[in-house]
Amino acid sequence: MSDFTLSRNSFGRLVLITNDGQQHEGVVAVRAFPIAAPDEGVSLVSTDGHELAWIARLSELPDNEQTLVQDELAQREFVPEVKQLVAVSAFATPSQWRVNTDRGATEFTLRGEEDIRRIGQGELLITDSHGMNYRIPDLFTLDAHSRRLLDRFL
Amino acid sequence: MNLRPALPSLSRFPESFPATWRDGLNTELAPDAVVVAWLEVDLDERLNFSRTCIVLCERELLARRADSAQWEHWPLHDELRLGHFDHAGIGTLELYDLQQRLARWRYTLEQNLAAQRLIKLFESQRLAIATGAPAPIDNNDVCPNCKAPLPPDEDECPICTRVEQTPPSTWTLLRLWRFAKPYQGQLLAGFLLMLGSTAATLVPPYLTIPLMDDILIPFHAGQHIDPAMVGLYLAGLFGAALLSWGLGWAKTYILALASERIAADLRTTTFEHLLQLSLEYFGGKRTGDLMARIGSETDRISVFLSLHLLDFATDVLMIGMTAVILFSINPSLALVTLLPLPLIAWLIHLVRDRLRTGFEKIDRVWGQVTNVLADTIPGIRVVKAFAQESREAKRFRDANQHNLEINDKLNRTWSLFTPTVSLLTEIGLLVVWGFGIWLVSKSQITVGVLTAFLAYIGRFYARLDSMSRIVSVTQKAAAGAKRIFDILDHVSTVPEPTRPIHLENVTGAVELREVGFRYGSRSVIRDLSLQIRPGEMIGLVGHSGSGKSTLVNLICRFYDVTDGSIRIDGVDLRSIPVAEYRRHIGLVLQEPFLFFGSVAENIAYGKPEATREEIVAAARAAHAHEFILRLPQGYDSLVGERGQGLSGGERQRVSIARALLIDPRLLILDEATSAVDTETEKEIQRALDNLVAGRTTIAIAHRLSTLRKADRLVVMDRGLIVEVGGHDDLMAREGHYYRLYQAQQRHAEELLLEGGAL
Ligand SMILES: Nc1ncnc2c1ncn2[C@@H]1O[C@H](COP(=O)(O)OP(=O)(O)O)[C@@H](O)[C@H]1O
Ligand SMILES: [Mg+2]
Numbered sequence: 001m002s003d004f005t006l007s008r009n010s011f012g013r014l015v016l017i018t019n020d021g022q023q024h025e026g027v028v029a030v031r032a033f034p035i036a037a038p039d040e041g042v043s044l045v046s047t048d049g050h051e052l053a054w055i056a057r058l059s060e061l062p063d064n065e066q067t068l069v070q071d072e073l074a075q076r077e078f079v080p081e082v083k084q085l086v087a088v089s090a091f092a093t094p095s096q097w098r099v100n101t102d103r104g105a106t107e108f109t110l111r112g113e114e115d116i117r118r119i120g121q122g123e124l125l126i127t128d129s130h131g132m133n134y135r136i137p138d139l140f141t142l143d144a145h146s147r148r149l150l151d152r153f154l
Numbered sequence: 155m156n157l158r159p160a161l162p163s164l165s166r167f168p169e170s171f172p173a174t175w176r177d178g179l180n181t182e183l184a185p186d187a188v189v190v191a192w193l194e195v196d197l198d199e200r201l202n203f204s205r206t207c208i209v210l211c212e213r214e215l216l217a218r219r220a221d222s223a224q225w226e227h228w229p230l231h232d233e234l235r236l237g238h239f240d241h242a243g244i245g246t247l248e249l250y251d252l253q254q255r256l257a258r259w260r261y262t263l264e265q266n267l268a269a270q271r272l273i274k275l276f277e278s279q280r281l282a283i284a285t286g287a288p289a290p291i292d293n294n295d296v297c298p299n300c301k302a303p304l305p306p307d308e309d310e311c312p313i314c315t316r317v318e319q320t321p322p323s324t325w326t327l328l329r330l331w332r333f334a335k336p337y338q339g340q341l342l343a344g345f346l347l348m349l350g351s352t353a354a355t356l357v358p359p360y361l362t363i364p365l366m367d368d369i370l371i372p373f374h375a376g377q378h379i380d381p382a383m384v385g386l387y388l389a390g391l392f393g394a395a396l397l398s399w400g401l402g403w404a405k406t407y408i409l410a411l412a413s414e415r416i417a418a419d420l421r422t423t424t425f426e427h428l429l430q431l432s433l434e435y436f437g438g439k440r441t442g443d444l445m446a447r448i449g450s451e452t453d454r455i456s457v458f459l460s461l462h463l464l465d466f467a468t469d470v471l472m473i474g475m476t477a478v479i480l481f482s483i484n485p486s487l488a489l490v491t492l493l494p495l496p497l498i499a500w501l502i503h504l505v506r507d508r509l510r511t512g513f514e515k516i517d518r519v520w521g522q523v524t525n526v527l528a529d530t531i532p533g534i535r536v537v538k539a540f541a542q543e544s545r546e547a548k549r550f551r552d553a554n555q556h557n558l559e560i561n562d563k564l565n566r567t568w569s570l571f572t573p574t575v576s577l578l579t580e581i582g583l584l585v586v587w588g589f590g591i592w593l594v595s596k597s598q599i600t601v602g603v604l605t606a607f608l609a610y611i612g613r614f615y616a617r618l619d620s621m622s623r624i625v626s627v628t629q630k631a632a633a634g635a636k637r638i639f640d641i642l643d644h645v646s647t648v649p650e651p652t653r654p655i656h657l658e659n660v661t662g663a664v665e666l667r668e669v670g671f672r673y674g675s676r677s678v679i680r681d682l683s684l685q686i687r688p689g690e691m692i693g694l695v696g697h698s699g700s701g702k703s704t705l706v707n708l709i710c711r712f713y714d715v716t717d718g719s720i721r722i723d724g725v726d727l728r729s730i731p732v733a734e735y736r737r738h739i740g741l742v743l744q745e746p747f748l749f750f751g752s753v754a755e756n757i758a759y760g761k762p763e764a765t766r767e768e769i770v771a772a773a774r775a776a777h778a779h780e781f782i783l784r785l786p787q788g789y790d791s792l793v794g795e796r797g798q799g800l801s802g803g804e805r806q807r808v809s810i811a812r813a814l815l816i817d818p819r820l821l822i823l824d825e826a827t828s829a830v831d832t833e834t835e836k837e838i839q840r841a842l843d844n845l846v847a848g849r850t851t852i853a854i855a856h857r858l859s860t861l862r863k864a865d866r867l868v869v870m871d872r873g874l875i876v877e878v879g880g881h882d883d884l885m886a887r888e889g890h891y892y893r894l895y896q897a898q899q900r901h902a903e904e905l906l907l908e909g910g911a912l
Binding site for chain 1: 254263511521
């Protein structure tokens with residue numbers, strides 16, 4: 001059994017009640033290794049930044065709480081997956097990219113080639129000029145056009 | 155027929171309000187309602203890219219998603235609140251009342267400023283409804299360019315500056331004219347010389363016509379050779395060669411001089427401009443990048459101007475003149491000769507283009523290789539301490555391997571290039587030969603004319619290769635020029651006053667009035683007011699991250715406040731010339747920075763004209779004199795990078811001496827003693843006591859005991875002042891300060907206990 005219970009209040013905030021009866025409103029869920037091991041190590045943090053609980057694995061939680069945490073994480077995580085590069089404004093940076101992602105079509109500005117980070121075999125993380133991240137899970141599964149465009153920046 | 159009702163006055167929408175939302179909204183709004191503010195967020199509830207329009211009127215808030223026809227309405231009332239927060243690049247706007255959350259909108263940070271403005275206007279409308287008084291008129295500045303709201307007190311539009319981040323265009327190079335203008339005389343002279351020398355190089359092929367037709371061919375036909383004629387022609391050839399040599403030399407020299415000067419001016423101007431920019435600019439840039447811009451980019455531009463552009467201009471001139479000459483000799487042969495030219499040029503360009511992307515790739519891979527070096531060498535102590543040499547070696551080997559692979563790939567194309575150009579040239583010559591022989595057989599032209607043609611085109615086919623290079627070098631130079639103009643175009647966010655006020659004698663009274671400050675969109679200091687008397691010592695305490703250093707940065711005017719004002723002797727900092735103001739400030743930081751140079755030069759950094767006696771006196775007062783004397787060359791020992799290593803405490807005392815020497819009215823110590831051990835701290839503390847006497851002092855210290863001399867302690871928490879008072883007073887209050895102090899005492903005791911147990 002876990003030593004806390006989670007619920008959501010009418011303001012949409014996550015409320016955590018520890019076994020000794022302390023109540024924390026507006027709890028935030030944070031992944032410790034968002035890239036390397038997203039499903040291991042989720043921390044529940046209070047609004048003033050102190051850790052309240054550590055979840056070693058999400059699957060350890062009861063189903064309803066697991067959904068709550070998953071929802072909360074989904075609300076905060078925003079790393080669209082690039083499915084296709086439609087066009088780039090220039091091969092020199094800064095360059096405006098038009099892409100299709102799993103969350104719809106969008107545009108962003110790539111400030112420099114160094115903002116494309118290789119994280120694994122064929123996996124890329126692109127940071128745009130506002131600090132937002134886009135992920136390419138596997139470079140080699142992109143279509144030929146996208147790959148040709150991307151190749152100019154690698 | 156479509157009978158539209160008379161349009162309600164158009165002015166109910168702000169000018170920039172997108173038309174897509176306008177139509178449906180017209181019928182939705184009360185007839186007299188006017189749009190006060192609006193925001194188009196770009197994400198939906200599930201964080202998919204999809205637009206939603208939020209509209210604020212005097213009496214209600216409306217919203218509609220792009221995929222829905224329905225506008226949602228929320229009438230404004232006293233208990234309605236609009237709040238926002240952001241995390242990891244997405245902002246969230248929440249509408250709620252006392253019972254629950256009513257709506258939530260998400261957006262990427264691009265819209266953050268507009269969102270904040272919406273909240274601000276929402277608040278004033280809500281207050282207006284609650285109190286019955288009319289809402290204050292929104293006087294927030296908007297960017298004259300794109301009509302987006304400007305961040306307070308900044309005249310640079312964040313959106314337009316982003317637009318400025320467009321990829322480099324070749325036209326950027328034209329802006330270099332500003333730097334070329336002082337040298338226009340030289341440039342003109344260079345151009346004329348170029349014209350002359352190019353013309354001179356075109357004489358020899360022309361002389362082959364009479365040499366062939368008047369001398370060699372008649373000789374074959376049995377006539378004898380006239381030595382005088384031959385001598386004349388040979389002299390002509392030699393003269394032309396000599397002339398073109400002389401003119402070419404003068405041209406290259408003059409233009410190289412001019413372009414080198416243009417680049418030097420560019421470099422100095424850029425660096426001088428860079429030094430004027432605020433800390434904010436430096437915070438967002440990497441040192442290596444700025445160094446590369448000022449160093450190698452200007453050099454690249456200089457090479458472009460003096461070499462590539464020059465060559466290209468010469469080539470174009472040559473081709474133009476050759477074409478004229480060829481046409482004047484024989485138009486039909488000229489046409490055949492010049493026809494394959496565009497084709498060859500296009501083919502060369504095609505190959506070049508592939509090569510160029512390859513070379514760019516190599517540039518980047520090369521960057522990776524150097525990055526490994528740049529990481530490892532400064533961190534060599536860590537590498538060795540953790541015995542990770544082999545790992546770093548592997549990293550380097552991998553980067554190198556990658557480099558090798560890319561190079562191998564490129565070399566396949568590259569090795570094809572030169573033979574291909576030769577092949578194309580040969581084919582071009584072949585065409586001319588064939589057509590020429592045919593013309594000769596028809597007696598349309600003489601053998602001399604054909605030889606002259608062959609000589610001419612041999613020359614410029616050879617130049618085609620170098621001409622094709624111009625495209626890529628121009629692009630590179632344009633990119634370089636753009637990166638430099640990026641710096642030059644940047645306006646300091648700490649601007650010089652237009653009507654400066656000069657302070658004669660500064661007493662050192664500092665007043666902070668409702669100061670607020672944000673780093674970008676993040677609010678770090680809020681509504682902070684404080685009055686500091688001349689000569690008073692203020693101790694600034696608080697948890698790490700509570701905004702102490704930020705406050706000090708504001709007082710030094712490294713950044714300008716976002717709200718409120720800071721005054722010294724009653725004068726707003728923003729109306730005092732920056733350099734003049736800083737002369738009155740002595741700053742001692744946690745990490746003292748020493749420039750490369752002697753100890754004496756470092757002490758006199760803020761006052762280069764200081765006498766040796768003054769320097770020694772400052773060093774004495776800073777308790778630095780004795781250790782300096784122990785250095786092998788005393789005050790002349792070199793310090794800074796590569797120089798004599800000084801310990802942290804020693805460096806700190808040198809920097810204190812530096813602050814003492816300028817005799818500032820306002821002294822700022824930001825954790826000046828945090829990085830050193832207790833023994834050294836005592837030493838530094840004694841030095842500081844000398845420094846503090848009789849000056850307005852603001853001291854930040856991690857160890858509260860260091861602040862025992864402070865007249866008042868100011869306790870900060872999350873950007874706010876939470877307590878002000880003397881040590882005893884604050885202890886008696888048992889508030890924030892009390893807790894901080896207790897925590898430190900406990901910590902100190904624990905240390906003692908551990909020490910005793912050992
Ligand atoms: N250049 C910066 N850009 C963005 N945020 C900053 C910058 N400098 C400091 N901050 C943030 O501002 C807050 C206050 O920082 P600071 O004034 O350095 O705190 P203190 O000196 O009290 O430890 C911190 O949360 C810090 O993360
Ligand atoms: Mg600090």
